[in-house]
Amino acid sequence: MPDARMAADVHNKGVFWEVKNGNLAPSDRLRQDRSDSPTPGLVEGTEPGAGQEGAMFVHAQSFEDLTAVSESNTDDNSAEVGDSNLESAQEAALEGGEEESLEAEQEEVGKEEVQSRKKAKEEDVTSETWRSHRKHVFVLSEAGKPIYTRYGTEEALSSIMGVMMLLMSIVEDKKNIIRSIHADGYRVVFLRKSPLILVGVFQTNCSDRELTRELQYIYYQIVSLLTLTQLNHVFQHRQSYDLRRLLAGSEHLTDNLLRLLDRDPGLLLSAVMCLPLASSARDMVSSSLQAAKAKNLVFSILLAGNRLVTLVRKKDQFLHHMDLHLLFNLVGSSSSFRAGEGWTPICLPKFNPAGFFHAHISYLEPASDLCLILVSTDREDFFNLSDCKKRFLERLRRRNAYQSLQEALNMPSYPVSQVGIPELRHFVYKSKSSGLYTSPDLPAPYQGEEELERLMGLYQQLHSCLHNPTRLLRYIYRCADTENLYALVTSGFELYLCFSPLGTKSLAVSAVNKLLKWIRKEEDRLFILSPLTY
Amino acid sequence: MTAMRVDAKVVMLGKESVGKTSLVERYVHRRFLVGPYQNTIGAAFVAKALNVSDKVVTLGIWDTAGSERYEAMSRIYYRGARAAIVCYDLTDSSSFKRARFWVKELQNCEEHCKIYLCGTKSDLIEADRSVRQVDYHDVQDFAEEIGAQHFETSSKTGKNVDEVFQKVADDFSSCALEFMQEEKGVDLEQKKDSYFDNCCHN
Numbered sequence: 001m002p003d004a005r006m007a008a009d010v011h012n013k014g015v016f017w018e019v020k021n022g023n024l025a026p027s028d029r030l031r032q033d034r035s036d037s038p039t040p041g042l043v044e045g046t047e048p049g050a051g052q053e054g055a056m057f058v059h060a061q062s063f064e065d066l067t068a069v070s071e072s073n074t075d076d077n078s079a080e081v082g083d084s085n086l087e088s089a090q091e092a093a094l095e096g097g098e099e100e101s102l103e104a105e106q107e108e109v110g111k112e113e114v115q116s117r118k119k120a121k122e123e124d125v126t127s128e129t130w131r132s133h134r135k136h137v138f139v140l141s142e143a144g145k146p147i148y149t150r151y152g153t154e155e156a157l158s159s160i161m162g163v164m165m166l167l168m169s170i171v172e173d174k175k176n177i178i179r180s181i182h183a184d185g186y187r188v189v190f191l192r193k194s195p196l197i198l199v200g201v202f203q204t205n206c207s208d209r210e211l212t213r214e215l216q217y218i219y220y221q222i223v224s225l226l227t228l229t230q231l232n233h234v235f236q237h238r239q240s241y242d243l244r245r246l247l248a249g250s251e252h253l254t255d256n257l258l259r260l261l262d263r264d265p266g267l268l269l270s271a272v273m274c275l276p277l278a279s280s281a282r283d284m285v286s287s288s289l290q291a292a293k294a295k296n297l298v299f300s301i302l303l304a305g306n307r308l309v310t311l312v313r314k315k316d317q318f319l320h321h322m323d324l325h326l327l328f329n330l331v332g333s334s335s336s337f338r339a340g341e342g343w344t345p346i347c348l349p350k351f352n353p354a355g356f357f358h359a360h361i362s363y364l365e366p367a368s369d370l371c372l373i374l375v376s377t378d379r380e381d382f383f384n385l386s387d388c389k390k391r392f393l394e395r396l397r398r399r400n401a402y403q404s405l406q407e408a409l410n411m412p413s414y415p416v417s418q419v420g421i422p423e424l425r426h427f428v429y430k431s432k433s434s435g436l437y438t439s440p441d442l443p444a445p446y447q448g449e450e451e452l453e454r455l456m457g458l459y460q461q462l463h464s465c466l467h468n469p470t471r472l473l474r475y476i477y478r479c480a481d482t483e484n485l486y487a488l489v490t491s492g493f494e495l496y497l498c499f500s501p502l503g504t505k506s507l508a509v510s511a512v513n514k515l516l517k518w519i520r521k522e523e524d525r526l527f528i529l530s531p532l533t534y
Numbered sequence: 535m536t537a538m539r540v541d542a543k544v545v546m547l548g549k550e551s552v553g554k555t556s557l558v559e560r561y562v563h564r565r566f567l568v569g570p571y572q573n574t575i576g577a578a579f580v581a582k583a584l585n586v587s588d589k590v591v592t593l594g595i596w597d598t599a600g601s602e603r604y605e606a607m608s609r610i611y612y613r614g615a616r617a618a619i620v621c622y623d624l625t626d627s628s629s630f631k632r633a634r635f636w637v638k639e640l641q642n643c644e645e646h647c648k649i650y651l652c653g654t655k656s657d658l659i660e661a662d663r664s665v666r667q668v669d670y671h672d673v674q675d676f677a678e679e680i681g682a683q684h685f686e687t688s689s690k691t692g693k694n695v696d697e698v699f700q701k702v703a704d705d706f707s708s709c710a711l712e713f714m715q716e717e718k719g720v721d722l723e724q725k726k727d728s729y730f731d732n733c734c735h736n
């Protein structure tokens with residue numbers, strides 16, 4: 001009976017890989033000429049943290065839906081902004097929006113305190129608390145059936161869903177697509193991804209692009225559970241299908257993803273953070289994982305919480321950071337994989353939305369945070385992969401690498417004071433060519449959930465300014481009551497710095513070079529410089 | 535398929551949240567986890583060795599997710615299973631309907647798989663008889679009709695949990711023995727391992 005759906009399986013198609021290679025392999029860059037003295041003018045591939053043998057990830061910018069959202073080539077153009085233009089560009093940013101944005105933040109913080117921490121599905125959708133949530137997300141079918149709401153129950157929301165449908169249909173009549181509505185401190189953003197419609201209602205002043213990106217994550221989260229093939233299939237069959245039947249039990253994955261979007265800079269930057277680890281130890285782990293291969297194995301990924309320890313991939317196959325974040329989310333939001341060895345179909349939608357991979361997911365030890373994900377194309381591969389895991393563990397133990405791994409895991413990442421820049425509280429540095437980022441431990445003022453989200457909100461606004469396709473900026477300096485921020489983007493990296501209010505602009509500017517030097521010095525601990533393939 | 539020496543494949547089936555994972559947790563780890571319910575994703579595999587008279591039998595237990603989303607994949611989990619523990623929640627009559635669905639599916643696709651019907655959360659019934667929604671005798675009749683065993687268990691108290699899995703292992707080894715005696719010429723002592731391997735991955 002289930003064979004129609006099984007057809008979505010990705011295994012056993014000979015041509016499949018070849019087609020993919022053509023699309024997914026990033027263009028060859030000159031990665032050999034790595035610069036010794038890093039400057040903001042570094043080209044991609046030579047910045048600190050750039051991999052030596054090519055990227056592990058596909059570049060976000062090369063993907064349809066990020067370009068579809070009116071993204072012109074921000075990166076390339078911004079590199080051309082000459083130094084003389086910088087001052088004026090930056091003043092413009094300072095004039096526009098700074099004051100108001102800060103006020104809005106204060107307000108948000110106030111409201112956050114009112115809402116309860118845990119999701120209350122039962123909450124009354126006519127209540128003030130329901131309305132005051134900072135970020136609502138709704139998913140509905142094209143027939144207007146509710147599929148997901150972040151707060152409250154879907155049933156209680158059918159009238160709101162009706163209004164959304166109406167709005168969309170009115171505008172679409174005129175052969176236009178409604179993208180967003182701005183009113184009264186709210187932004188309503190629409191994303192149509194047939195057969196689904198996603199709507200976000202945000203109290204924020206981030207750009208629509210940022211908000212659309214969040215909706216895309218939610219969309220791909222759903223596709224990763226079902227595949228696009230199956231999604232299309234059920235709605236072709238019956239337009240009024242209630243998709244919640246198939247998504248039952250997955251709501252907490254979406255809830256958790258929305259939380260990650262508010263807290264994890266990786267999702268903002270399209271990048272992944274590594275567990276800091278001595279390069280000798282990491283190499284040992286990577287090569288052990290490389291040796292534990294199997295015929296249909298495509299990716300072997302070792303995670304430590306939300307940080308990547310290593311990733312080994314089949315030659316010529318690249319993982320998209322978004323797919324990796326979806327895997328992080330899957331593992332991070334469920335204790336299910338602690339119950340035994342997990343074996344589950346999973347679609348990696350940026351790799352191929354049409355088919356399922358099969359993932360063997362297990363923790364290295366019952367109480368450990370180290371989680372191994374082995375992704376295969378063959379749904380019969382469970383025992384083969386289980387054997388791979390065993391071989392990997394044996395090898396690790398034989399070389400005593402397990403111990404150093406466990407020790408690295410128990411240590412905090414690194415305090416920002418190690419960098420030695422006065423007044424610097426926190427930073428996020430992304431190497432564009434490797435798709436990896438690094439960030440110190442959160443300092444005391446940002447350790448609470450709300451404060452963390454506020455800081456991430458500030459970074460998000462800077463990100464939004466730097467990537468505004470109509471007003472290209474290379475850097476932004478922004479003063480606020482509680483911190484001063486400096487953000488910088490070049491063709492090789494993106495950097496966000498957070499200083500105490502005592503920091504000055506000249507301090508910030510001079511900090512960049514110092515920080516880059518420090519990162520260069522530490523790069524083999526903080527990044528994966530030589531990713532392996534089977 | 536030789537990574538783990540598993541004698542008999544056992545699959546847990548049933549509607550979501552009936553308590554399949556809790557049953558396995560109780561049996562394998564002797565614990566009952568309280569806290570928010572975490573639905574299984576795909577399936578989880580654990581191997582557990584137990585004694586049957588003087589032999590050791592290793593059960594390879596597949597704890598499947600009850601969500602309809604995985605229904606299409608369920609065959610990969612139950613194919614070749616020697617035993618299926620089909621669970622339903624004693625306090626939820628719709629879960630018994632779902633159990634009947636699984637029984638039919640097994641009868642159609644896995645005729646050599648023995649079925650064990652397992653009514654879960656019996657502690658809730660003991661605390662308050664009025665919450666029972668599935669009648670003991672109805673299930674007993676159904677079990678006889680399909681040639682299945684029938685248990686009522688509580689993972690919270692541990693009641694009857696070991697008994698289910700012990701019965702599965704006992705039935706497996708006595709059936710294996712019977713089978714071997716029929717096929718004369720199989721040397722029980724020497725070929726035991728290879729026989730069991732064939733037997734569970736056919």
Ligand SMILES: Nc1nc2c(ncn2[C@@H]2O[C@H](COP(=O)(O)OP(=O)(O)OP(=O)(O)O)[C@@H](O)[C@H]2O)c(=O)[nH]1
Pocket residue numbers: 249548549550551552553554555556557567568569570571572573574575598599600601654655656657658687688689690691
């Ligand atoms: N009182 C009581 N509660 C139980 C018992 N067994 C399970 N539960 C509860 O029922 C809920 C679901 O249990 P699970 O074992 O996760 O259910 P499942 O069948 O594995 O669900 P899926 O993985 O979604 O298919 C949990 O909240 C358990 O605490 C039991 O014997 N007694």
Ligand SMILES: [Mg+2]
Pocket residue numbers: 554555556572573574597598599600
């Ligand atoms: Mg379960």
